[in-house]
Amino acid sequence: MSSEPHLSVRGAADPRVLVLLLPGGDADSTAGARRYGVAYLRMLPFGRAVAGPGVTVWRLRYRLRGWNEPRRHPVADARWALAEAARRHPGVPVVLVGHSMGGRVALHVAAEPGVGGICALAPWIEPPDQDLPVPADRPLLIAHGDRDRITDPAASRRFTAAHGARFVPVPGGGHTMLRHWRTWNRIVREFVNPWSRPRSADRR
Template sequence: MLKPPAGTNAVVLVLHGGRERGTEPVRRHNLAYLRMVPVARALRAPGVEVWNLRYRVRGWNAPVLDPVEDARWALDEIAGVRPGAPVVLVGHSMGGRAAVRVAGHPSVIAVCALAPWIVPGEPFEQLRGRSLLIAHGDRERTTDPARSLWFARQAKTVTDRVARFSVVGDGHAMLRRAGDWTRLVVDFVHGELGLRPMAPDIAKAMREASPRGLDVPLAASRR
């Protein structure tokens, strides 16, 4: 947990990736967990507390859905210790899927899903009234960008605040353009929390009618 020095007004819950199945514990040196550490650190801001959740086990493990249960537990914990604080979810891969699954929690105002693992029939009604940003690399080999595009289109039917970016030249690990991924996340999260105006490219994508705004190439330099 990364606490701001002068009190908490909002919380960001970061959810790392994992596997379809796996009951082994998630250790601190787990690569999927470590990949989100710099993202969590970049999200720090005055009044913003960042929780980088480490799941109990590595797998999605249907029908149990272990990371979903862990994320719900974390949201309930946040609501208990930070009552009334808005929460933005940031999830990568399996964590992106977990994030959209728990988006209906009363504390959640927005979801940022990075290279999310989406399957046909993924529920989306829980996103009603929330903001959603999806980003997917065009060199993705682990999760399917076509499915995240489908999901963005479905989400657009229940909320008008949806944007999806294609990160040209990068893949699932988000390493080739790590700084661009991080800046996109920070701009979206801090914009949703009212810390700064929403970045122009994100705001424009959200204003567009579907399918425009749902397959926007992420510029090499957004500053």
């Protein structure tokens, strides 16, 4: 496998917010994550949706395609990316945007230093994940399509209810997020926008 994960970096050199995009993957796979894999490319529209002044977008490519319980390889990769963010942009909040397995990764690192907020899209949530710590001062939004047959919208609702977070249903939305793609993009853009404002106008 690759010795370390890879980051695709776009946007401001001196950002007010860093958006870390976390793609999906497989439950079990020790194959290397592909540069042009569908899950990785699926995050591209969200990078474009949040692009703007003061925003840097990092798209993480994991070492491996699988979650691989109990190793949880992508969680380690996300922690590596957060450490890189702290090194390159100290003090800049990191907003996590993850889809499917990437949403699960985001929830597993939600309490890590430097995380400013978490936006999980159609996340893969297993019963043990319901007890994951999410600090109360870190906004959490989970969006899920009601036609998703890959991950469970009900699990997302339970997680947000347990953590006092915000659940956004996407009527007619499936797991790939291709239907109603404008809605998915808008959800992510509006979640990130408060961090991207100039500090003098920041109301957070």
